[in-house]
Amino acid sequence: MERPISRLPKAHLHLHFTGSMRHPTLVDLAERSGVHLPNALVTDWPPRLRATDERGWFRFQRLYDIARSVLRTPESIYRLVREAAEDDRAAGAGWTEIQVDPSGYAGHFDGLTATLELVLDAVRAAEQATGLRMGVMVAANRTRHPLDAKALARLAAQFAGRGVVSFGLSNDERRGRALDFEGAFRIARRAGLLSTPHGGELQGPRSVRECLDDLAADRVGHGVRAVEDPYLVERIATQGVTLEVCPTSNVGLGVVNRLEQVPLRRLFDAGAPIALGTDDPLLFGPRLAEQYRIAREVFGFTDPELAELARMSIRGSGAPDWLKKELLGGVDDWLAAPPEEEPGAGGGARVAEEPHGSAPGGTDPA
Template sequence: MKAPPVPAQARSLIALPKAHLHLHFTGSMRHSTLVELAAERGVHLPDALVEDWPPELKATDERGWFRFQRLYDIARSVLREPADVRRLMLEAAEDEAAEGSRWLEIQVDPSGYASRFGGLTPTVELVLDATREAERATGVGIGVIIAANRTKHPLDAKTLARLAVRHGGGGVVGFGLSNDERRGRAYDFEGAFRIASRAGLLSTPHGGELLGPASVRECVDTLRADRIGHGVRAVEDPRLLEKIVDRRVTLEVCPSSNVGLGVVPTAADVPVRALFEAGAPIALGADDPLLFGSRLARQYELAREVYGFSDAELAELARHSVRGSAAPVDVRKELLDGIDDWLATDRPEGPEGLSPTPS
């Protein structure tokens, strides 16, 4: 279906209040910050992270995923001091505020940083302290999701789940599962998710990105997912999609990421419209802006320009993001009221409804 033309004076997508539920810690780094820190630390960046940025990726085969992971690891290597973590969180929150996001849930695997920050617990405490500083400085609420790596042993995931539970009242709001879903079944991590879920943390595993609907089904049935990272392949199984709708499992759909990793050829091939019309809750996400070159507002722009979402439908997408979040009740109310106000206004702001955003 061809999207209708966007009015010359459309409502500003920056002004639309929203929550951002799918953002990875390292991948949230500004490109300019990566280049600056790499120069300071003597880290050589490949052309894909400098002249050819954002990189052309195709992670649908092992070699492509290895390249994606290598670039990610290089980016992680420039964060060496506690001040770097604090800077990353502050800049991420500033970028969220600039794009109209008032609540952020950022996902981190502390094991990737533990060796340089004194262990798993000190790393989590550093990240949580940095989020509190960023909240105070920007007014953006931030929750942390501790994520296990599905390429590692399930016992490692249980360790992280217990760590997440220990900090559940101090800023950790959920437990996730990321990395290459072809190398670790969700089924194997049921014990870790049971630990987290019993303590009231949201279950937010990745699934249905590089593998088909069976991967999503395991997340829904075995891990009792509240949200699914990506989950777009659920569209291939009508019964599974019906279950997702019935259980109100939010799909964290990241169109630019799906294109960037080669999951689909173009943004038009991401089944956002089909999922939405089926009744699935959708929270648009940027995933890893550092590697895909776009942030949250761009995903809403795609919804308007590529998928043909009306302003009323864009407002509903924003509501999905808020309702699927762990934001406190008062924050949810404020955001939902703001979305209603955005839709009620008859005075659009700015050309094409989108203002310049930070790099």
């Protein structure tokens, strides 16, 4: 008998736009738009991936690109965001930041500004339909020119306070050093946006250190390889930089071979703030509640420790202060309640314990 994870208030801070799509929705939209999906996205779903080498990352990107290509109408955007909100609400989330690079969708929706406006309107509609509060992270692509990132930062700054809460940097961190994008992040920070670049996933501690030094990161997407440098972990803990740890993604992309190798417990015990995330559940399977179940069942997190994970995610979010206070109070209430049976502990998605090369299949992936 344990407290239900689905009733633990939490924030979801690492969720990519196309990657948030439900698998049946992908199949349905592909049929409607005449997009042929490879077996890895149909009968062999979720795909088995390994992106620790350049070829593997290319295959991962191909799958993401194919999935993104089904998002061709405003209705598909509204559907994706509403369903992502429904899934996170069912997992107990009170706040979700969905991450999007508008340039990956602008060709279908009349340019960057119109695309971001559409996403923000879909977010507002999803909030009204589900009761989940949401923010948008505009993310630049580190494989593109830094001037493109500056353009996105200016766009994000225009919508600061109107739904955009953070500015990120995604894609293969082996291409494009953090310093190249310092100008874009300076623009975003001046607008009051959180600095939330990816780092420490496919590269080691230096990648995380550069996010801190060059981009003044408030959060780091993934960041798990910071564990290789105890002094860096101590700095992360001291500065209160939140690491967006996505266990099933780390296995799916071959960062580690097995779930128990994710350094979640080591980072937590060292005092690093952690926000559990899903990254791309469309490609990896398990969603938000399952990440907390992994913390409980694989890493032995007690209910007080799960509550602290939830608190860390809330504190590290771009949610308004009043909502943070409300959610933190809800965490205390959850912990004060007696344990009970988890209602419908779902998930059930396959996690690759020994990932290998994917079948072929991006602009704003993990």
